[in-house]
Amino acid sequence: MSGENEISKIDKNFTHVTSDGELLFYDVNKAPFRVYGLLWEDGTGFTRMPSDIAGKVSDGVFTLAKNTAGGRVRFSTDSSVIAVRCRIPQSWRMAHMTDAGSAGFDLYNYSEGKQRFVGAFIPQRANTPEYELTLKLATSEMRDFVLDMPLFSSLSSLEIGLQKGSALNCGSEYKHKKPIVFYGSSITHGACASRPGLCYEAIISRRLDTDFVNLGFSGGAKGEDTVMTYIAGLDMSMFVYDYDYNAPSAEHLMATHYKGYRKVRDSHPDIPIIMASSPNFSNPARDGKARRDVIAATYEKALSEGDKNVYFVDGEKEFATFFDDGRTVDGTHPNDVGFEIMAKAFGDIAEKLIK
Amino acid sequence: MSGENEISKIDKNFTHVTSDGELLFYDVNKAPFRVYGLLWEDGTGFTRMPSDIAGKVSDGVFTLAKNTAGGRVRFSTDSSVIAVRCRIPQSWRMAHMTDAGSAGFDLYNYSEGKQRFVGAFIPQRANTPEYELTLKLATSEMRDFVLDMPLFSSLSSLEIGLQKGSALNCGSEYKHKKPIVFYGSSITHGACASRPGLCYEAIISRRLDTDFVNLGFSGGAKGEDTVMTYIAGLDMSMFVYDYDYNAPSAEHLMATHYKGYRKVRDSHPDIPIIMASSPNFSNPARDGKARRDVIAATYEKALSEGDKNVYFVDGEKEFATFFDDGRTVDGTHPNDVGFEIMAKAFGDIAEKLIK
Structure with missing residues (x-):
């Protein structure tokens, strides 16, 4: 369409700032930076799950595991300019x-x-496959920062630019160092938060000051044995188990949901496990109730087996009017209001349980 | 970037439905449809302000007045498929x-x-300059609908498609037929609501069941005499006066703000006038306090002159932590959470006043 991306000509609030060349750039994979939520694989870049394991799950998970959803960098600086420079080999726009x-x-x-x-830091659509963007801060005292990485893009390099002569340190760590692990669909992945810091996991992370790992795979979360075995092997403080939306059917959920729960519980006898049905319960286009009932059945069975640390975020109770009230962008994926509601539902439980 | 717009290949929830050809299309400018919030100009299409007047305000307002922000179509039908087909000569993406x-x-x-x-109805970026999209509904009883039009695009034609043989009527009117008129910046215009129905005016319209006119002009709302004279001449139930963000400076506000208020009040001795300072009060990049003080001064002066129907949504009080709490997409424009907060602040006042 004509006029695309040109609105800054008539509204300066849409103008983006670029670097003035007076910055030094630092690779976030080297000290003193701390990267959270991601692994680094030489030759390809960041990933949320080792590529050899992701490749065994499905082609979709193999591709999407390289999206940096949930990736963060922490550091401290007194620079009054902060820039990012990155290389993005793949991006879903x-x-x-x-x-x-x-x-x-x-x-x-x-x-x-x-x-x-x-x-x-907002790249224009034309910024491919590499971009550099700069933020000018109002003051320059020493402060701790966290940089949330793109939700639906892959990064093969990431550098942070600071003013020459400014201090750079690792900053503080999370109060809760063991991550909460979230497993789920495109919603868990972060679709459609308006910014990386507004997916529900990032909101909970800031609220509780906890690390987390986002294992949301758009369209690819089906509770496969490979992925559940991988998750069961992770060190974590808590597990959020939320793949209702991607299971092909209620029957598929029935065949995989309890089994996946069991795998994680057997490896982690003591951690809280929060299971959830989709927030989009009332959407007329889906069989929300049948799916919810399967997840409720896992929860009831866990309780009856004596599990004292299992919780259920029930879409029918927590999110009954989510669709009708327009908490989604497209009838499926939460908008920022939807994510805030989800973050509250999960965060209220997690706050009571986190140690 | 590679992979753009192809995620539906691995996640079917991202797939968009297209029409199956069994529909009849109707021009919304003909009965029984009712179009709200817009005027129709032969030869060019919809506009929010007559082109000859908009052209006298500024080039920006002339262009942006053709964006259909706040435009709506009301109708009733029992069709279980509803489609839109439109021609978009200009769009800001x-x-x-x-x-x-x-x-x-x-x-x-x-x-x-x-x-x-x-x-x-979500067009893919490649849909230019015309597109047709279809929604399949779960049931087919006779119902009233409102269709919210694009916020940052111009429409030279708009048709609604319904199943052959389905009923089509005008549906109900708004309970409050006289519109609330909103005048302001890109925020009033709707940046950056994730959908047209989620700008703050549309949320208030649904809450109060009232018509409205969106006179937000991204970057172009400067309280010029021409635009204020035009607004003063409109028939309305209430006026929301909110152009803090686009005024070039606090001094410019000082020279125009009271003057514009006076113009509207002189034409409308009895309507509620709600004035507002920017929701983005604490943003360190702007002089929020100086601007707010000018608007507060208009409000105080109006009160001292005996105006008993003037109200002030004070950014310092209502939205003090708006920026810090990340209620914007980019440090300037509200995200959906920000718009919900704005809709509540303005809606709570409007609800008490609307007749």
């Missing part, structure tokens, strides 16, 4: 999601136990 | 906003005093 969410970064500041939004 | 919001449509259903989200 979608009509119902902002490019800010799919391919951008968010910066939050941590101080005195509170997290504040600082700004977003 | 932006990195911090979804294409669903900038170029898509939303469908809401009105029944028993309640409005429910039905679904979104």
Whole structure:
């Protein structure tokens, strides 16, 4: 369409700032930076699951595991300019999601136990396959930052740019160092948060000051043995088990859901396990009740077997009007209001359980 | 970037439905449809302000007045398929906003005093300059609908497609037929709601069952005499006066804000006038306090002159942590959470005043 991306000509609030060349760039894979939520694989870049394992799950998971959803960098600096420079070999740009969410970064500041939004790094659609963006801060005192990485893009390199002469340290760690692991569909993956910091896991992470791992795989979360065995082997503080939406049917859920729960519980006798049915319960286009009933049955069975640390976020109770009230962008994926509601439902439980 | 718009290959929830050819299409400018919030100009299409007046305000307002922000179509039908077919001569597709919001449509259903989200019509980026999209509904009883039009696109034609043999009527009117008129910046215009139905005016319209006119002009709302004279001449139930963000400076606001208020009040001695300062009060990149003080001064002066129907949505009080809490997509424009907060602040006042 004509006029695309040119609105900054008539509204300067749409203008994006670029670097003035007075910055030094640092690879986030080297100290003092700390990368959370991702592994680094030489030759390909970041991944959420080792490629050899992801490849055994499905082609979709193999591709999507390289999307940096849930990836974060923590550091501290007194620089009043912060830039990101990255190489993006693959990116999903979608009509119902902002490019800010799919391919951008968010910066939050941590101080005195509170997290504040600082700004977003938003690539223009034409920025391919590499871009550099800069944020100018209002002041320059030493502060802790967390940078949230793109939800639906892959990164083969990521550098942070700071003013020459500014300090750079690792900053504080999370209060809760063991991650909460989230497994699920495109919703868990982050579709359609307007920014990376607004998917429900990131909101919970800021609220509880906890690390997390986002194992949401758009269209690819089917509770396969390979992925559940991988998850069962992770060190974690808590597990959120939420793949209702991607299971091909209620029958498929029946064949896999309890089995996957059992695998994680057998490896982790003591961690809280939160299972969930889809937030989009009332959507007339899906069989929300049949699916919810399968998940409820796993929960009831776990309780009857004596599991004292299992919880259920029931779509029918928590999110009954989610669809009718327009909490989605497209009838399926939460908008930012939907994610805030989800973050509250999961976060209220997690807050009571986290140690 | 590679992979753009292809995620539906691995996640069927991203697939878009197209028409099956069994539909009849109707021009929304003919009965029984009712178009709200827009004027029709032969030869060019919809506009929010007559082109000859918009052209006298500024080039930006001339262009943006043709964006269909706030445009709606109401009708009733028992068709279980509803399609839109439109021609879009101009569209702003932006990195911090979804294409669903900038170029898509939303469908809401009105029944028993309640409005429910039905679904979104979301064009792919490649849909230029004409597209047709279809929603399949779960049932086919006679129902009232409202279709919200794109926020940042212009439409030179719009047709609605229904199944052959289905009924088509005008449906119910708004309970409050006189519109609330909103004047302001890109935020009023709707940046960056994820869907047309989620800008703050549309949320208030559904809550109060009232018509409205969106006179938000991204980057172009400067309180010029021409635009304020035009607004003063409109028939309306209430006026929301909110152009803080686009005024070039606090001094410019000082020179124009009270003057514009006076113009509207002189034409409308009895309507409620709600003035507002920007929701983005605490953003360190702007002089929020100086601007707010000018608007507060207009409000105080109006009160001291005996105006008993003037109200102030004070950014410092209502939205003090809006920026820090990340209620924006980009540090400037509200995300869906931000718009919900704005809709509540303005809606709570409007609900008490609307007649």
